[in-house]
Amino acid sequence: SLAPLRSLAPFALGAALAVAVLVPLATWRGGAGAWSGFAANSRKLLATPLFNHVGALPLAAFEPARSARRLEQPAAAEPNAVWKQAQRARRAERAWLVVAVAALWALLYARALPRLGDWSAAALATATVPLATALTGYYHAVLVALALLVALHPGAGIAMALLAAVTQVIAFGLPYADVPFVAMSAAELVAIFGVTGLLARRAAQPAPAAFGATAAGR
Known part of the structure; x- marks a missing residue:
């Protein structure tokens, strides 16, 4: 049964909405190449x-x-x-x-x-x-x-x-x-x-x- 998961629906909807709004805004502001730069910088910092x-x-x-x-x-x-x-x-x-x-x-x-x-x-x-x-x-x-x-x-x-x-x-x-x-x-x-x-x-x-x-x- 999916009933226990229904209480998580608002959280999932909020997360999806945040991604749908923030990712395009960040891409528009920094360009598509910003994501690869972010990934490379993150790998460097984590290492x-x-x-x-x-x-x-x-x-x-x-x-x-x-x-x-x-x-x-x-x-x-x-x-x-x-x-x-x-x-x-x-x-x-x-x-x-x-x-x-x-x-x-x-x-x-x-x-x-x-x-x-x-x-x-x-x-x-x-x-x-x-x-x-x-x-x-x-x-x-x-x-x-x-x-x-x-x-x-x-x-x-x-x-x-x-x-x-x-x-x-x-x-x-x-x-x-x-x-x-x-x-x-x-x-x-x-x-x-x-x-x-x-x-x-x-x-x-x-x-x-x-x-x-x-x-x-x-």
Whole structure:
């Protein structure tokens, strides 16, 4: 039956409308060649380790002895070339660890799903951003969606408020390099596992009886 999918129809319609409007506008403004340029630039950026990459992969690849400041060569044409090369190697070597962490989160997500509505499930799914990608920190603003889950569990709001505070302390307390963003990555993972774990635990508990049903049973 397609009945369970009907509630997603407005979302699908909105997405289709956005594509139908924004893609032609972007093509008209930048020309058809802009898309190939965008794709090429994206490939280059995704293949280049950056200080402000945040997520499970930069965290897994971090080694204090091979941090950016330790490997920096100020006199070189590209002072951080050695660090970037080391990062590429470590990210490839430790990709399995990220997969394992993502699989563990997916198990918690699956346990939480039975008590989540469509939009709540979508909000919780934004936690995949730091698990599945290594993007620059500002993209992680999408995790604000997790704060909306405070409607289901107060711990979600507390966790995300603490994450916002901790990441600000890190940003202002540590010199700019890879280390503060590695610390932010760790804080993010703690927060998303905390929120997902709370909702998984909530799903394992009996749903509260409706007031009418409780009154009728008396």
